[in-house]
Structure formats: structure tokens, C-alpha cells
Amino acid sequence: MPATDLLTIDRLNVYYAESHILRDVSLTVPEHKVACLMGRNGAGKTTLLKSVMGLLPARSGQVQFAGENITTRCPDERARRGMGYVPQGREIFPTLTVQENLVLGLLAAKQPKNGIPDEIFHLFPILKTMLKRRGGDLSGGQQQQLALARAMLSHPRLLLLDEPTEGIQPSIIDEIEDVITRIKEQKAVSILLVEQYLEFAWRLADFYYIMEKGSIVAHGTTEELSEEVAHRHLAI
Template sequence: MENLSANNLYSFYGKSPVLQGVSFDLKPGEFLSVLGRNGVGKTTLLKSIMGLTDSCKGDLQFGGSDLLKCSTPQRALQGIGYIPQGREIIPRFTVRENILMGTFARADGKREIPDYLFDMFPILRDFISRKGGDLSGGQQQQLAIARALAMDPKILMLDEPTEGIQPNIVKQIEDAIIQLNRERGLGIILVEQNVPFARAASDRFLVLDKGRVVLGGTSAELTDAVVEEHLTF
């Protein structure tokens, strides 16, 4: 199984460094929450791991591969799944077509939808022929997660997956993320503002501020004092 590790990682938009000297390790099957106020570099960290910023320097390794030398499609083929803010499903494609898109990043070339996705999100089976753009925001988020899982990832990165989602679906999504980690052994990197969920779900956490890691620890160390100092607005 593969570790994901960053060491002294800098990431740039143009010539401006957004991440500055970030280091962390994600062991196989581990759940890491990335926390911080708005605009501190959390989304940029996920984009940097996927190769979606202008440039990076430092060291970023996954399973012995130097990710900084890999294209975004190559990183996906190695088993890194990414669900961005805004979900980015294709509105004119059906639910089936959206999910099948994920299979094109499978290393084994299989083009089939895993059955467990419909056990996890039954509404997607019910709406399998419906256009993605006709789903509610929460249903689109379920679809985005299913699409990423269809690529059979080893790591799943989620950027605020419950933001703007109707409350009745939030718990379903949170439960699915925990299930993927604890029952299927999927490594998770979660950017999240919901501290109680991060505390309950994750093994470890990082706090970013101004593009740097200012604190990290186990979920038990994510105390109210830490939240008050680093995460309240």
C-alpha cells in the first residue's frame, strides 16, 4: 500500500506562492482533515496534489512515484480521486454517463459501475437515466462522489463536500465518507469547516494559515481551545 507524503511543498498561482513549505504524510487507509479559515490554502493543497496549480516545487510522493513529474491524468490513474468544491458534474449527461466518466481513470481499464455505489446512494439508482443537471445539490454531490469512486481510487480527496447541501442529505454524505474509510480502507483527505464531523471522522488533522501548516495532531488533540485559536472567525 502507498503512502502519500509532501515535504516542504510550495505551490504557485503565477509567481505567487500560495502554499509555503507544507509537509505531511497520509498512511494507507488514514483519514486526514485539513482545517483553517477561508483563503488560507486548503483548496490549493488538494489542487496541488492533483497537479491543478500553475507550478509546485518541493517533494510530493505517492507509492514511490514523484507526483510533481506526473500529469493530472497520470495522478488519477495512480489512484488519487478528487471531488472539488462545486462538484463539477456534467449537467447534460445522465447519472449513468457521469459515473461512467470516472471509470476512464481506472488503471485496469474496466468500464463498469461498482454495485456498492448504489447501496451507498440508492437515489442514484432511481435516477440513473436522469440528467445530472436535474438533480438537487445534495444529489449532485452524491453523484460526484460516486463518479470519483468509479475510478477505484486508493485516496479520495473531498473539498467541503457538505457545503450548501440540504440537511437531510448531509448526514448521508458524512456517513458514506466514514464508511469508505473504515469499511473499504480508503484513504481520505477532507477539507471541512464542520469541526465536529472532522473530529469524529478523522485520525489526524492539519490546520493551515497563510499557506503554512501551523498545527497538526490526532483528532483527540483537536480541542475546543485549538478551534477557538485557529478556526473561529
């Protein structure tokens, strides 16, 4: 029996001014599964994540989340319905402390009174030692972990991860992979992952979608993803 779909994108078209970026994109993320979105630079992966989050308006098409049509909802309404977003470039608040960055994630979950739960420091032990530091003073890898922790604290049902391994040293990539694996094993969160690092995506994802020039050109379960398809669409 197929799992229910948490996120359903149906023939979505998105424009930057007059240039047509996303063309009839359809995609689904089932409950508690990981879908990976792959494609070369400029294929529209980040644009798609931004449209899912509501940062870019849809010209036509539909975005459904947990059975509700959210196509015209603002980002903050989507976040409060259970979307967590870790953008490319991480977007840590540079002059806020690590703790304040985390509390902002907590506020989205409507239970800030309990304080930052300890589980998050089991996943990201490095953050516990840096609570008073300013977000902008952290290294790229630390910021990535902070962004992931901040998104997790909002108790999302769907995590949108935009290239979590980009520009990060290998040891931290391993840690981040461990964390995502653990999130996946807890079976509470679905993930839509944008990733260029093929092996990383391969190990984590249940489903794949490949984008080219704003359209989905191939998709299926990760087990079926053949070397031939991967090579044709992803090789440089």
C-alpha cells in the same frame, strides 16, 4: 508500529502567477487513515488539494504518492495511479447523464466492461433512480453524492474531498457522513478531507492539519486537538 504513508507532501510551494499561495507545506496521509485539513477561507486548502491532484504546478517541494515522486505528473496520470477527487463545486458534467458521469469514473479504473457495480447504489440509492437524468438537473446534494460515487468508482487508493458538506441540506450531510464512515471502515482507501464543519471533521478524521495563510500552523491526531487550538485557529 506506524502505518505506511500513502501521500507525503514535502515543503511544497505553489504560486498563482506571482502570488505565493502555499508556503513550505508538509503533510502526510497514512494508508487507510483520514486526514482533515482545516482553516479559514482563503487559507489555501483548496489550492493544496488541487496541487496534490496536479491541477496546479509546484514551484518547489515534492509530492510522493505510494512511494513514487509524482510532483511533475499530469492530473490524468495521478488519477490512473489511484487518486480520486471530489472538487469544491462538484464539477459534474452538466449535459452528460448521471450514468455517463458514473461511467467516466469507471473508465479510470480500467474495468468498464463489468458495468456499474451494484455496491455503489447501496451507498447512494438515490442515484439508481436518476441514471437517465442529466447531471446538471440534479440538486446540489444529489450532485455531491454523484461526484462522490464517480470518484469511488475509479477505485481510488486516496480520496481528495473538498468540503463535501458545503451548501448541502442537513439530511444529505448525514448520508454523506455515513458513506465516508463506511468507506473508512472498509480500510481500503485513505482520505484527505478539507472541511470547515468542525464536528463533521472531528468525527471522521484520525489526523488534523490546520492551515493559515498558506502554511500548516498546527497538526496532530484528532484526539489531541484541544478546544483551545481549534478556537485559536478556526474561530471567526
